[in-house]
Amino acid sequence: MKAAIQVVLCKCCTEMPALLDMAMLEKIASETPMVMSVKTVDAICDGKNLSEIIREVKEREIDRAVVLACQKKDISPALFKAYTRAGINEFMIELVDIRDQVVLPHQDDRAQAQAKAEAKLEAALARVVMLAPLVRSVEEMKTRNVVIVGAGFAGMAAAQAAAKTGAHTILLESSGKTVKAPGVILTHSKVLGAKGYGGNFQLSIKAGEKVEELGAAAVVIASGGGWTKLKGPLAKACKEAVPLYELYLSIKSGNQIKGPVIVVDTPDPAGKTLRVQDYAWDESLETVIDLKRRSPETLIYVVFQEMRAFGLSELAYKDAAELGVKFIRYDKAGAPRIDPNLPGVLTVKDFSQGEKLSIKFGTLAFASIPANPDNMTIADALRIPMTAEGGIRRGSVQRGPVSTPRPGVYVCGSAMFPKPREVAQAEGQAAGAMAGEYVMKGSIEFGGSVAQVTAEKCSACLTCVRTCPYEAPFIGTASKAEIKTQLCQGCGMCVGICPSKAIELHHYTDDQIAEETRVLLGGDL
Amino acid sequence: MTAAKSLVDRGTRVVLVERTESLGGMARELTCKGLVECRNCGVCFAIDRASDVLKDPMAEVMLLSEVSSVQGDGNGHAVKIKVSPRYVTDDCIGCGKCVEVCPVDGKAIHPPKGGGQPRIHWIDKSKCLHFKRAKCDKCASVCPTKAVDYEDRARNVTRNVGAIIYATGIDPIDACETSRLGCGTYPDVISSVDAERILNQNGRLLRPSDGRAPKKIAVVQCVGSRSVKVGVEYCSKFCCKYATKISQLLIDLDPEVNLDFYFMDLRTLYEPQDEFKSWAKGKKTVKLIRSMPAVVSKGKDGKLLLRSSGDVDSEIAELEYDLIVLSVGMRPSGAASNIAKVLAIGQDKFGFASTNRDLEGKGVFVCGAVAGPMDIEETAVRAIAIAARVEDAKEAKQ
């Protein structure tokens, strides 16, 4: 194995020397075979030392480097750029976070800190020799399309936000309702399936009667809740019942609402198929107040298990009461019921008064809505996780509040779980904006530290295929596993679980990890 | 902060003016609520954003600073900013040696609050002896990186900006304002914010009085908020959320702990509340009590007595606790009003800022919990949305 290593020791201004014997570290480094140059600099984070480092690289024909400094995040990209310009691959630079792993946490144990620092240096030297250059490939996005599934409040907001970034938006609306939004709008349409990955999706969509292929760089899921498919005994007993959302819309569009109006927090008071949703409250209150203002004579009842008006909407509760809206609290025992033999009458036991009430109603609305059944198809198509309630699941918080675990796929509004209009809208804007930016980057980068299968070793046991959260592995034509590099995020889960050790993760191969560990534990170089 | 982040991501220059010594707002002092499983409190998101912004060359962060005046119109604002001295340079590695040696009681040199970023200490001039007769320089002398700089001076800077985002956030209501429940009288009655701070610092909740681990804890909801008395009639929205999560964390940390959870209505913010209820059902050591406790009095051997009307329409009960956590509400940040005036931002009777289209047209945006109580997640979402709007405004002008 031939290598020309450069070792750079950063003093982090004064911190390192304050605790560590830099001379000793330099000695260890310079006495290691294949180390061509050892440089100690005041602070690698300011550019001024760069030039000399790079000069050395050129003079001594360095091909890889060990840098003892701080956390990668904190080291200026300038260093890596400089190295790359000097012809050293970014994956050939081994960073050692001496500052955060040795200097800071072991201030009062000089001897131990020194020992640890030396071990870390040696481990890095052992590792750097085993590193291999890796290339990141770039793929142009074929379209600037942001496909938004669902033209509800969230969807529209998303479309506007995305369009503003310059992306080309395509709204898919499952119903026939006409909406105003930038870009193309397809009614009676939904996503059936998808091929590809963030940046270059190939969606197959149903638009009206025909099925079409549609290229998309990013997808925003704003499919909303299952407005149309109400579950639960009350819904069964009263076919005319509507979701609160629809009641709201028809009020807004000035329709006459047949009184008396009852708003029940859930069509399934037993909570078997559907739990009462907290969001119900903001909605109910806003709606009933609106209605009461328009037609004060309409009798309105709000039947609920638990008063859950958040934040300022709590005050709306008061307003509603003052406007004469009747609030009836029930518990599971006295849950509201509708006798099929006398439809149009709801019986419920008032929890606080203890009396049994039967209320005639002209309109019945439910505040809680089940998750959208379409979510299943969408999730399957785009390979994203779902919640137990059947909503679309958001990814790690670190990826952002409207991102799914999959790059290029965003989710907003009630598609996750029912949300008030306002919040849904804000999320829509956020998701739209993020999708837009993603698309306007114009290309995706992939590869680098990703997994790769050694076909000879693979038993095609499917373990990787089942384990990968991104569904990057698949069984290829040679009936051996292969990894779709564009999908691989480089987490290495498949590598860790492969029973035949047929998969390796570049830059974190078993040998590299094992060797690093061995040397860290005092094994000799 | 999130707004700033997503703006710089779009390549917009951002000036971030923060009144306190570090970024992170409320979230700094909050603790992660997870032990093995994430409970989605969003705190890590907030803190990560803070460090992102600090690292970003496009963002200029001014700490210990306040906007003194703003002039301008739709085409831009000249913002005067007063930056107070920190007396500690960026060389600080946050080792805390200086704090140890500081002779002032209550210390004059402090680390940044909780998880605040950057991890640089700061000196409170009003307390520091160096600026009094006794030219104390203990901190300077122990500092391994010579980061203490008594010569640091206040600066007035002016920045010309295209848009202003007003995100001054919220402050916790001082639990003691409701003189009830012995807050202030008994050391072991603490506010939820104190609880979070303690948890955040050492990962476990100990009794302030004797530093022992409490075995029986009461968590009381809606203290301060939903109370006309304090002038906070509204519900602060996320107290239930974090209180339930803290309770879960406390049990995770020590399954032996007995925890009683007092509440009026349980409003665990857009998460099926049954989750918490069923969780509590599953735990023998957790009790949910629908009641608003009335009085706290001193019990024997350092315990506290909490009197409440038990569960709904049952008789008065008086129970013993080692520690009582008052889950306090929030109100718009104190610093809000004066800047708001300068920017002509409307406010409701609670001091929550409101904005409107033509104000946004002028390049003034309101963002975050200062516009109304909301949790970290919602704040983040709205921030990204606002950032997008700011961008449009910018493009609209060009």
Added chain:
Amino acid sequence: MIVAKRKPVNEIAEMLAPFKKVTVIGCRSCVAICLAGGEKEVKMLVSTLKVKNKKEGRRQEFQGFVVERQCEREWIKEVEEKVLDSEVTLSMACSLGAQTIGDMYPEHLTFPGLNTGIFGVPEEQGVWSEKCVGCGNCIIHTTGGICPISRCAKSMLNGPCGGSADRKCEVNLEVECAWAAIYDRLKIQNRLDLIEKVMPAKDWSTGHSGGRRVYTREDAKLTPHQKKGREVVQ
């Protein structure tokens, strides 16, 4: 496929205790797929044994590797030296693999590292269930494609036994009664009439009870001439 399970480490360690030089051989076939004897498992076992030895201050030398299919001589031949170079070989394959090596090198000790269990189906990641006992005379076309011999504790052929209650087996209440399953399946296929049919007592001679079974394909066998005079040891 054949599903096996690793023997408890201490049991393995006990077997190997007297020996100084050990070869551990895995198999890249069935046992790799059922996560029992692939390269990963071999490596993990070897490391564990090393750590155990370290703890107990015992000195032993290990070498571990895998072959494509341990039940076939050709693959073993390739690693012959390594095998014979040790005092004992621990086979991390089904007992077929262990016996193949045993047959090839009678004087060399070969021990089983796995307990060979069942002809199983991977129901989901990490779950394998028995669905065949190799009775040598398949009848599942008459039982809706469900094998009563493997899935019924008593291998009942004409409906459930008296112990079958609420679809559960009396031998193990966790397990569904095979005949309940068969009934449902036939119902879906509208072939319930088959339930009526009485199945004659099964001829078990095709199964293990008939003694060791050897299946041959005359047309596939090599003639002595083809074998070029080299007789393969039987």
Added chain:
Amino acid sequence: MAEHMPRIVCFCCEKHGIDAAVLAARSGKQYDASVRIVTVPCSGRVDGIHLLQALDDGADAVFVVGCLEKNCYYDTGSIEGRKRVNYVKSMLSEAGIEKERVEMFNTASTNAWAFPEAVSKMVEVVRRLGPIGKGGEQQ
């Protein structure tokens, strides 16, 4: 015999794990210097082999630090990580080796206390159990 100087390896995930360790350091938290961190992209990358080899290479204890479950950057990585650790634990106890020597911890990037706490737990374990084998023979 002089008190045994513990040798502990930590496989730390590159996301929340490392961030937590760094935050701890930058909050002035001190922890035992016997801990050596090996960074992996995700706790799901950790293979039982790594843990066991580390023990074989002379570590007295090994632990893995990953993101909080349900908030793993790679969605399910830390759940996988825990499974691996548990499997190794079972193998060790089968072999009659204290399974406490291998542990899994989850943390968020903002838990300044989590990493030092994990370390002290492991150090405590090693102090209690001592090295693997008499005097932890060096090879």
